[in-house]
Amino acid sequence: MAFHSVAEILELAKLEDIPFWEVVLRSDMEERQVTREESMAKMLITWQAMRDAADAYTGTRRSVSGLVGGDGMRMRQYQLRGKAIAGGYVGEVIAEALSMAESNACMRRIVAAPTAGACGVLPAVLLPLQKDKDLTQRQILEAFYVASGVGMVIAHNACISGASGGCQAEIGTASAMAAAALVSLKGGSDKMIAQAVAIALSNLMGLVCDPVAGLVEVPCVKRNVIGAMNAISAADMALAGIECVVPVDEVIEAMGEVGRSMPVQFRETALGGLANTPTGRAVRDRMQEHQEWK
């Protein structure tokens, strides 16, 4: 593991006079013993896989449980009617986050970022931007290095799975990665990237993982939307020069602490929260009855 903190990435960038993404790229070359071209080729394949996943969405497939599917299409159609409160870019982000998270629930091919359950957040904020603003592929790849560098620090110093730290660790990390990517794409400074991560993580702190019937469907699909929305606002705040009082590395530590002290019923066990409502329990019982094998 190359970095122990976001501060360390910022220091390295300053010391060598290179951008944030370049620090992360160099660490990948070192870690996996690959050339610059090999690393970037793999990143390009990852981006292509996300675009393929977005293209493959039709809104017709349903999850095995039948609980989710079709909402991405529903949102897209509503958005196209032009009456959406959050129109334009934000409306597209909502539709994209729903679509990608549904694709995951419906056993389509996705890119975990950082987990499968949170796979909609990062592509949701990037895909519509790419259409609108005609960004270069190069800039997108740079944003991916920034996002994954942030994700690695969070994985190292806190946690990224719902089972270990609740939804704040999963959607929260995805949201922080997406916020960092957005700031990078908009040409924000390294310090702004760090601020965006701190704000995004702070604002989702404490969110529990309470999946109905233990499946990555309810509320996971719609939580991808809040992760993406949160990323946009955090990125805009950071780009506006707004700062988070608690520095990013302390926020990450705090998120880890909250995750560790979270009761086990709120860490993917489906024993608490929405999973433990009368409706949630009924869905679980119905799933167990209809299991093809017993």
Next chain:
Amino acid sequence: MNLFDILGPIMIGPSSSHTAGAARIGNMARTLLGEIPVQAKIHLHGSFAQTGSGHGTDRALVGGLLGMKPDDLRIPFAFEEAEKDGLQFSIDTIELREAHPNTAVIELIGENGARLEMQACSIGGGAIEVHKINGIDVLFTGAFNTLVIHNHDEYGTLAAVTTILSQLHINVANMSLNRAKRGGDALMVLETDQHIKPSQVEFLRDLPGILSLTYYDKEDEEYGFSLRR
């Protein structure tokens, strides 16, 4: 953990532990059997048993047994593919003592009669651990190239294998040797940094004292598949 564990893997949803890991477990069992499986009994423990149907764990395991990687678009239709490929399978639940919640026990019979019983678990992020082969305790992950050697428990076999590997400039990263009882059958697991060529695997297989040998070549470019529709 590297960058592409954070941004990745590219996989069929919905869960890296319950779906991607399950496909890897199936694949590992197929590789260790050493031939095409025609009959499979799959036993699911813990969370695999409780949420395996909703997570597609059942389909991913069968897909893995058919040789599918975690990003294979056929995984959702693995049951139908199994029928086409002539793999008979059954799935039920099992309660194991002191096993990881995401554990599967797979009993396989191959087209030429080879048999395998493997216990493995999915430990998160798509990573797996193999815990038992034919009743003998082992511990390996498939993150390395892996030689699994079933041999007579007698002197010199381990030395013979490692001598050959050193002559081939193949470095052993981790290894274990376990036996059921003294003088009986033993199981040697060697994880190597370098790939081992098919001809080299054949050569090792012919060494005295070796009953059977299978080789798992680690997934180097699983993403190569991802550009295919």
